[in-house]
Amino acid sequence: xxxxxxxxxxxxxxxxxxxxxxxxxxxxxxxxxxxxxxxxxxxxxxxxxxxxxxxxxxxxxxxxxxxxxxxxxxxxxx
Numbered sequence: 001x002x003x004x005x006x007x008x009x010x011x012x013x014x015x016x017x018x019x020x021x022x023x024x025x026x027x028x029x030x031x032x033x034x035x036x037x038x039x040x041x042x043x044x045x046x047x048x049x050x051x052x053x054x055x056x057x058x059x060x061x062x063x064x065x066x067x068x069x070x071x072x073x074x075x076x077x078x
Contacts (some may be wrong), residue, residue, distance in 0.1 A: 017044055018059055020067045035065030050072070 019041075022033030029038045034045070040055050047055070059065055 018056065018065070018067055023064050031065070033066045035059035035067065037060055 018036060019036035020033050024032045025038060026032065030036070031041055033037070034041070036055060036059060040047075045050070057069075060068070
């Protein structure tokens with residue numbers, strides 16, 4: 001069985017959206033699951049590809065979202 005490119009279970013880099021289905025903003029307006037702001041999450045479907053790429057670049061550089069912690073953990077176990 002192959003994973004979908006938009007799989008929430010893997011949170012892979014080939015997804016259109018950084019969402020991994022863990023949506024939480026406990027202390028600020030940044031989702032701890034994907035690293036996007038509330039504005040970015042709620043308007044994602046309206047963003048141009050250039051806007052999406054900019055968000056992806058920022059959240060990858062930050063690397064603190066659960067999405068990236070999960071990927072690092074999966075990488076270490078393979």
